[in-house]
Amino acid sequence: MQSSLSKSTVSALPLPSPSSSSISLASPLQRGAALPSSSARNPISLRLYKVLGTNFQDPTTREALETLSSFYAPEIATPGQTEVGDEDEDEGSDEEDGDEGSDAQPIPMPRNEKIDGDIAEKARKLFRKNVEGRLLEGSYKFLQAFKEVDEQKLDVLQVHVKDMQGRCDEAQVKLQATNEGCKYLLERAGSLQMQRQNTIARQSIISAFLSRFTLTEAETEALTSRDVPVGRRVFDAMDKTARIREDCQVLLSGDGGDDQAGLDIMSMTAERLEQGYQKLFRWCSFEFRQLARDAHLDVAPVMSEAVRRLRQRPDLLAEALKILSSVRQATLLSLFLEALTRGGPGGLPRPIELHAHDPMRYVGDMLAWVHQAMAGEREFLDGLFGVKDGRMVGSIREYKGGEVQEYIRALMDEDLEKLCMPLKVRVQQTIKSQEGSITSYKIANLLQFYKVTVQGTVGADAILSQTLQEATEIAYQVFFDTIEAQGRSLLRFLHPPEADLSPPLALRDTSQVLRDIMSVYDSSLLEAPAQDQMQAQILDAIVDPALEMCKRMFAMRRDGTKWDRAVFLINCTVFLQTVLQPYEFTKTHVASLEEEVNESVQILVDEHYALLLQESGLAPIIESINTKPADRPLSHIASADSSSVTSALSNFDAFLSTLDVISSPRLTLLSVPRLVTKVHRAALARIGRAYGTVCEAVKKAENRYEFASTLLGSRRPFGQMSVLWQVLGVDEGGIDGVADSVSV
Amino acid sequence: MATHSGTPATADFSSSPLKRTKIVLLGDQSVGKTSLITRFMYDTFDNTYQATIGIDFLSKTMYLEDRTVRLQLWDTAGQERFRSLIPSYIRDSSVAIVVFDITNRASFLSTSKWIDDVRSERGNDVIIVLVGNKADLSDKRQVTHEEATAKSTELGIMFMETSAKAGHNVKSLFKKIAMSLPGMEKDGAAASGAENQKIDVKTTGASDVPDASQCNC
Numbered sequence: 001m002q003s004s005l006s007k008s009t010v011s012a013l014p015l016p017s018p019s020s021s022s023i024s025l026a027s028p029l030q031r032g033a034a035l036p037s038s039s040a041r042n043p044i045s046l047r048l049y050k051v052l053g054t055n056f057q058d059p060t061t062r063e064a065l066e067t068l069s070s071f072y073a074p075e076i077a078t079p080g081q082t083e084v085g086d087e088d089e090d091e092g093s094d095e096e097d098g099d100e101g102s103d104a105q106p107i108p109m110p111r112n113e114k115i116d117g118d119i120a121e122k123a124r125k126l127f128r129k130n131v132e133g134r135l136l137e138g139s140y141k142f143l144q145a146f147k148e149v150d151e152q153k154l155d156v157l158q159v160h161v162k163d164m165q166g167r168c169d170e171a172q173v174k175l176q177a178t179n180e181g182c183k184y185l186l187e188r189a190g191s192l193q194m195q196r197q198n199t200i201a202r203q204s205i206i207s208a209f210l211s212r213f214t215l216t217e218a219e220t221e222a223l224t225s226r227d228v229p230v231g232r233r234v235f236d237a238m239d240k241t242a243r244i245r246e247d248c249q250v251l252l253s254g255d256g257g258d259d260q261a262g263l264d265i266m267s268m269t270a271e272r273l274e275q276g277y278q279k280l281f282r283w284c285s286f287e288f289r290q291l292a293r294d295a296h297l298d299v300a301p302v303m304s305e306a307v308r309r310l311r312q313r314p315d316l317l318a319e320a321l322k323i324l325s326s327v328r329q330a331t332l333l334s335l336f337l338e339a340l341t342r343g344g345p346g347g348l349p350r351p352i353e354l355h356a357h358d359p360m361r362y363v364g365d366m367l368a369w370v371h372q373a374m375a376g377e378r379e380f381l382d383g384l385f386g387v388k389d390g391r392m393v394g395s396i397r398e399y400k401g402g403e404v405q406e407y408i409r410a411l412m413d414e415d416l417e418k419l420c421m422p423l424k425v426r427v428q429q430t431i432k433s434q435e436g437s438i439t440s441y442k443i444a445n446l447l448q449f450y451k452v453t454v455q456g457t458v459g460a461d462a463i464l465s466q467t468l469q470e471a472t473e474i475a476y477q478v479f480f481d482t483i484e485a486q487g488r489s490l491l492r493f494l495h496p497p498e499a500d501l502s503p504p505l506a507l508r509d510t511s512q513v514l515r516d517i518m519s520v521y522d523s524s525l526l527e528a529p530a531q532d533q534m535q536a537q538i539l540d541a542i543v544d545p546a547l548e549m550c551k552r553m554f555a556m557r558r559d560g561t562k563w564d565r566a567v568f569l570i571n572c573t574v575f576l577q578t579v580l581q582p583y584e585f586t587k588t589h590v591a592s593l594e595e596e597v598n599e600s601v602q603i604l605v606d607e608h609y610a611l612l613l614q615e616s617g618l619a620p621i622i623e624s625i626n627t628k629p630a631d632r633p634l635s636h637i638a639s640a641d642s643s644s645v646t647s648a649l650s651n652f653d654a655f656l657s658t659l660d661v662i663s664s665p666r667l668t669l670l671s672v673p674r675l676v677t678k679v680h681r682a683a684l685a686r687i688g689r690a691y692g693t694v695c696e697a698v699k700k701a702e703n704r705y706e707f708a709s710t711l712l713g714s715r716r717p718f719g720q721m722s723v724l725w726q727v728l729g730v731d732e733g734g735i736d737g738v739a740d741s742v743s744v
Numbered sequence: 745m746a747t748h749s750g751t752p753a754t755a756d757f758s759s760s761p762l763k764r765t766k767i768v769l770l771g772d773q774s775v776g777k778t779s780l781i782t783r784f785m786y787d788t789f790d791n792t793y794q795a796t797i798g799i800d801f802l803s804k805t806m807y808l809e810d811r812t813v814r815l816q817l818w819d820t821a822g823q824e825r826f827r828s829l830i831p832s833y834i835r836d837s838s839v840a841i842v843v844f845d846i847t848n849r850a851s852f853l854s855t856s857k858w859i860d861d862v863r864s865e866r867g868n869d870v871i872i873v874l875v876g877n878k879a880d881l882s883d884k885r886q887v888t889h890e891e892a893t894a895k896s897t898e899l900g901i902m903f904m905e906t907s908a909k910a911g912h913n914v915k916s917l918f919k920k921i922a923m924s925l926p927g928m929e930k931d932g933a934a935a936s937g938a939e940n941q942k943i944d945v946k947t948t949g950a951s952d953v954p955d956a957s958q959c960n961c
C-alpha cells in the first residue's frame with residue numbers, strides 16, 4: 001500500500017508547486033471547506049494560495065486522493081472507455097442515490113502516455129457521475145449478494161440453528177447427569193481430603209512419638225557398634241534410651257488400652273541399653289588392662305564417667321573392677337619388686353635392698369614405699385569414682401560408708417593385697433636376723449607406726465593393716481623373746497656376788513638394754529597411750545628377771561648372812577631404780593622397787609639395832625625387862641640388879657662417848673649413802689628408846705630399886721631423855737616410825 | 745579388641761590423664777610446712793600450732809596457661825623422732841621444698857642437712873626449692889634475704905620467701921615449681937636427662953630470685 005501510494009503520488013500526481021500554472025486537483029470537499037473569506041486582493045492569486053496552501057498530507061485526505069487516483073489510473077483506461085467517460089458532466093455530489101446501477105462501467109482513466117491534463121479534465125467533468133455510478137454499482141452488487149442469502153442461506157441457517165438448539169438441549173441433559181455424578185465424587189474427595197489431613201496430623205504425631213520413643217540409627221550405632229568410641233555420643237545415646245524407658249513406663253502405667261507398642265519399646269530399648277552397658281563394660285575392661293604401666297596414674301574423665309554409669313549394672317562393674325584390681329595387684333607387685341631390686345633409672349633412687357644391712361632404713365623404705373603406693377592408689381580410686389578428698393592434711397580419713405566408699409575400700413584392699421606377702425616376708429626376715437633386742441624393738445615400733453598410719457587410710461580391717469598388725473606382733477614377739485632369753489641366760493650363768501656386794505656385771509648389762517629401750521620409747525613414733533601398756537610389759541620382762549637373778553646369785557653364797565643379803569639386794573634394786581627414774585612412765589615400777597628396798601632396809605635396821613644394843617651394854621637389862629615374870633620386881637632378877645644396872649649404864653656412857661652418829665662401819669658396803677644414814681639413825685633412835693625403857697623400869701617403884709635416881713644420875717645422860725636425843729642427834733618425835741620414814 | 749584401643753579420644757571427654765608429681769616438704773619443727781600446704785590447698789591459715797605426727801599426703805590439680813599438673817604433696821613431721829623416716833620419702837619425690845623460718849636462725853642452718861639428704865637420695869634428678877617462711881614477721885627476722893639467696897645460688901637451687909599466714913607467694917611457689925617441671929614425656933628419662941634438668945633448675949632459680957623478692961611480703 002505504501003509503495004503503491006508513493007508511486008502513484010510521484011507519477012500521477014505532481015506535487016503542487018508555486019510555479020505550476022494549472023490547478024490540478026481539488027476535491028469538492030476541500031474546496032468548500034478551505035474557502036476563506038476573500039480578501040481584497042486578486043481572487044485568482046487568493047485561490048492559488050489557497051490551493052497551494054491546502055494540505056493534502058493528512059491521512060484522510062490522502063486516502064481520499066488515493067481512492068480517486070484509482071478511479072483515474074491511466075493504465076486501466078481504454079480508448080472506448082474514454083469516449084464514454086467524456087460525456088460525464090460535472091455535477092453535485094448530492095445526486096448519488098438516484099443513479100444507482102445506471103453506470104457499471106469502470107471509471108475511464110486516461111492513459112499514461114496521454115497528457116495528464118486530459119485525465120484531469122475528464123475527471124473534472126465526470127467526477128460526480130463516476131462516483132455515483134460506482135455507488136450504484138456497489139449497491140447493486142450488494143442487493144445481488146443478499147438476494148442469494150435471503151433465498152437459500154437463511155433457510156440453511158435456520159436449519160442449523162434448530163440443529164444447534166437440539167444439541168444444546170442434549171448437552172444440557174448430559175451436564176445435568178454429569179453434575180449428579182460429580183456430586184458423589186466431590187463428596188468423596190472432600191472426605192478423602194479430611195482423611196488426608198488426619199493422616200498428616202497422625203504422621204506428625206507418630207514421627208514425634210518415634211523421635212521420642214525410638215533411637216535414631218546413629219544412636220543405635222553408638223550403642224552397638226565398636227566403631228563408635230566410648231564418649232559423649234555413647235553416653236548421650238544411653239541417656240536417651242533411659243529416658244525413653246522412663247517415659248514409656250509412665251505411658252504403660254496409664255489406663256489400659258493397647259500396650260503392645262509400649263511393651264515393644266520397652267523390650268527394644270532394654271536390649272539397646274544393655275548393649276550400651278555391655279559396650280561400656282568391654283571398654284572399661286580393656287582400658288583397665290592398660291593401667292598396668294604406672295604406679296602414679298590419673299583418671300581420664302571419660303573413664304570415671306563410664307564407671308559412674310556402670311554402677312547401674314553392679315554385676316558388670318564388679319567384673320570390670322575385678323580385672324582392674326588384678327591388674328593393679330600385679331602392677332604394684334612388680335613395681336615394688338623393681339623398687340626393691342632395681343631402683344630408679346640411672347641408679348637413683350637406689351634400690352631399697354641396697355640398705356638391707358641397715359634394718360631400720362631397709363624396713364622403713366619398704367614401708368614408706370607401700371605407704372606411697374597406697375596414697376597413689378587411693379588418689380586413683382578417688383578419681384575413678386569422682387570422690388573429692390577435702391580433709392585437712394594430717395587428719396584421719398573417715399570411712400563414711402556408702403556405695404562408692406565401699407567400692408573404694410574393697411578395691412584399695414585388693415589392689416594392695418599382693419604387696420602384703422613380700423613385705424611381710426622381708427620384714428620378718430629382717431626382724432629375725434637381728435642380734436640385739438633393741439633393733440627388733442625399733443622395728444616393732446616402726447611397724448606399729450605404719451600400722452596406725454595405714455589404718456588412717458584403709459581402715460583397720462584392710463589386709464594391709466592386718467599384715468602390719470601381724471608384723472608388728474611378730475616384731476614385738478621377737479623382741480620379747482629376745483629379752484626373755486636374755487633374762488633366762490642371766491639366770492643360767494650365775495655367779496655369787498662380789499665381796500663388796502656391788503651390783504653384778506650381768507645386772508649392769510641388763511640396765512644398759514633397759515636404758516636403750518627407754519630411749520627408743522622416749523623418741524617413739526607412737527603416741528603415749530598406745531605405748532604405755534607395752535612399756536609396762538617390757539619393764540616386767542626385764543626388771544623382774546633381773547631382781548630374781550640377784551636373789552639367786554646371793555643364794556649361791558655359802559656364808560651369806562641376812563645382813564649381807566639385804567645390803568646386796570638394796571644395792572642392786574637401787575641401781576635399777578636409778579636407770580628407770582628419769583622416765584615418767586616408769587613411776588609404778590620405781591615405786592614397787594622402792595617397796596623391795598624398804599623391806600631390806602627394815603631388815604638392816606633391825607639387825608643394826610640389835611648389834612648396837614649389844615655394844616651399848618643395855619642389852620642384858622632390856623632382855624631382863626622383856627623376859628621378867630610379871631610378879632617379880634626387876635631388881636630381884638640377877639642380870640638386872642643394881643650393880644648390873646650400874647655397869648650397864650657405865651657401858652652405855654662409854655658407848656655414847658665413842659658413838660659415830662652419822663654412820664657405822666657395818667654399813668660401808670651399802671652403796672647408797674642416803675640409806676646408810678637412814679638405817680643408822682633408825683637404829684640409834686631405837687637405842688634411845690631402849691635407854692628410855694631402862695630408865696622407866698628403874699624408876700618404877702614396883703621394881704624396888706634403891707636410890708633409883710642416883711643410880712640413873714651417876715652416868716650420862718643422867719636419866720634425861722632430852723640430853724640423850726641431843727647426843728644421838730635424833731629428834732624425839734617420830735621415833736617409832738623412823739624406819740619407815742625416808743626423810744629422817 | 746583392636747578397634748577399641750584408639751577409643752579414649754572423644755569430644756567432651758578428650759582430656760588425657762595427668763602425670764602426677766610428688767613433692768615432699770622438709771624442714772625443722774614448726775617452720776610452717778603444714779601451714780604452707782593448708783594455705784595452698786584451702787587458702788586458710790591457723791595460728792595454733794599442732795605438730796604433724798608422721799607423714800601425710802594431699803593432692804591438688806593446678807591449671808596453668810600451657811599445662812595442667814597434678815601435685816601430690818607430702819607433708820613431713822619436723823620433730824626429731826620422725827627424722828629417720830623421711831629419707832624414704834625423699835627417695836621417691838621429684839621435688840623437695842626445704843622450708844625454714846626466717847625468724848629462726850637454727851632452722852635456716854638445718855636446711856643444709858635437709859638439702860644434703862635430698863642430694864644423697866636423688867642426686868641431681870630433683871628440683872629443690874629453699875623457702876623462707878613467715879616473711880610477715882620481718883621485725884623478728886634472723887635470716888636476711890640476701891644470705892638465703894646467696895646460699896641458694898651456691899647450691900644451685902631456687903629460693904623464695906613466703907608467708908603462709910598472709911598468703912604471700914604461696915601460690916607462686918607452687919606455680920613456679922609446676923613451671924619448672926620437666927616435660928611430661930621426660931618422666932622416665934635416664935641420667936643424661938637428669939643433667940639437663942639440673943641446668944634448667946639453675947637458670948630458673950637464678951633468674952627467679954629477684955622476682956620473688958619483688959613480691960616480697
Ligand SMILES: Nc1nc2c(ncn2[C@@H]2O[C@H](COP(=O)(O)OP(=O)(O)OP(=O)(O)O)[C@@H](O)[C@H]2O)c(=O)[nH]1
Binds near residue numbers: 779790794795
Ligand atoms: N606468723 C606466721 N606464722 C606462721 C606462718 N606459717 C606458719 N606459722 C605458724 O607457725 C606454727 C607452725 O606451723 P606448722 O605449719 O604447723 O609447722 P610445721 O612445719 O608443719 O611443723 P611440724 O609439723 O612440727 O614439722 C603454727 O603456729 C603456725 O600458725 C607464717 O607464714 N607466718
Ligand SMILES: [Mg+2]
Binds near residue numbers: 795796819820821
Ligand atoms: Mg606440720
